[in-house]
Amino acid sequence: MLYHLAKEIDARVAAVENAATAGEALPLVTDIGAGLGAVTVDGSGTLVSIDLDRDAMATQTGASLAGHVLRAVNRAETAASRRREAMIAEAAKEGDFR
């Protein structure tokens, strides 16, 4: 019985680790808004790239563009973090043996 319990625990831990790894590898793209482009972060929430539309940038000041980008980066990083947590929680739930 203890052996099976240990095996089930191992399976659940492996599922959670896989979900964490998958969550980190999956990029997330967030729209900056105002047609300015998009922010891409990796699954762990690290900023990867910022793609800006040249024509839309022409309508912005430095300060307004900075505000848009700052909010988009924080939105993207928060969303990536939440998505990763949700994936881990889901994996833990699926491995529930009770």
Next chain:
Amino acid sequence: MSTPRSAIGDLEVVRRQAGELDDRLAAARHTSRSPDGLITAVVTGQGTLIDLSIADRALEGPHVQTVGIRIVQAVTAARDAARAEALPQLNALFGKQPPPPVDGPAAGRPTAHHHDSVPSPGQQSPRGTRASVSADDEESFEELDFLSLDEPDERGGHW
């Protein structure tokens, strides 16, 4: 080997210290500029981006297309600075030497049982430190004897 009571006491001390470190990191600020100096990013000691400044001049001229790249450079540099400052503090808190030589010498580390308390509530490690911290968690779990908790006669025994 420590008793369960002293181990819990140690755990509480580490948790409190982790909370204090978390507060210090949240209050810290690290500023970095893009190579041309026109874009400035400010992050907390935890790596959270809290301010971004773009000079109007950055939106003029032929290099306007590289604004995105320069923003990323500034943010990354600020986060690198935050991590460089936070890492020694995290290492000190969890009893690690700054330059970890591969991951072998975990055995015999006197504070291995402290590592369960790494993620204090609401604590966010600076980006990039997560891997090393979680690697330690795995090592400490290997050292713990979870099965002994299932034995009814082992109350007050070892962890």
